[in-house]
Amino acid sequence: MLVHLGHDRSAVALRDALISVFGAMPPPLRRSLTWDQGKEMSGHLELTRKTGMTVYFCHAHSPWQRGSNENMNGLLRDYFPKHTDLRGHTADRLAAVAAEINARPRKTLGWARPADLFERRSMPVLPSPLD
Numbered sequence: 055m056l057v058h059l060g061h062d063r064s065a066v067a068l069r070d071a072l073i074s075v076f077g078a079m080p081p082p083l084r085r086s087l088t089w090d091q092g093k094e095m096s097g098h099l100e101l102t103r104k105t106g107m108t109v110y111f112c113h114a115h116s117p118w119q120r121g122s123n124e125n126m127n128g129l130l131r132d133y134f135p136k137h138t139d140l141r142g143h144t145a146d147r148l149a150a151v152a153a154e155i156n157a158r159p160r161k162t163l164g165w166a167r168p169a170d171l172f173e174r175r176s177m178p179v180l181p182s183p184l185d
Contacts, residue, residue, distance in 0.1 A: 056152045058145035069097030073104045083175055086110060088120055123164075129155050 057071045076084045084107045089095050091114050098109040112119040134140065134149045145179040163171060 056148040058143075058148050060143055062146075063094075065094050065096040066095050070102055072101055076101075076105045078106055080175070081106065084101070085145070088123070089110060090120065126155075129158075 055075060057068075057075055058069055059067050067141040072087075076087070084105060086108045087101075088110045093113070095101075095109065098111075101107065102109055117124050129174070129180055130151070134143070153169070156172070157167055159167050
């Protein structure tokens with residue numbers, strides 16, 4: 055998921071954007087969030103309080119603790135090279151990039167597409183007509 059912050063890059067803006075995005079997700083899909091070190095997550099306690107999602111922080115200078123994040127950063131660099139000013143991109147552009155990335159099969163998911171797995175997990179599980 056990519057969250058558009060617009061021109062306000064404050065910790066409060068990030069906290070509120072994350073609460074909005076994760077608060078709309080079904081609880082089983084928002085069990086925890088692992089974040090790098092940084093003052094932008096100073097609102098993590100409020101995020102946890104509002105969403106029930108625990109926030110973990112990686113140790114400084116330990117990128118191996120967040121391998122999925124590092125992989126995603128590499129994918130995002132195809133769309134947004136280093137030092138790109140993200141303020142020039144709209145929420146719609148970020149949503150399109152996220153949709154394109156999530157439509158790509160992943161080896162770690164048995165070559166499934168993240169979007170398909172997310173959609174399946176988001177849908178309520180209905181009893182089988184044979185039950």
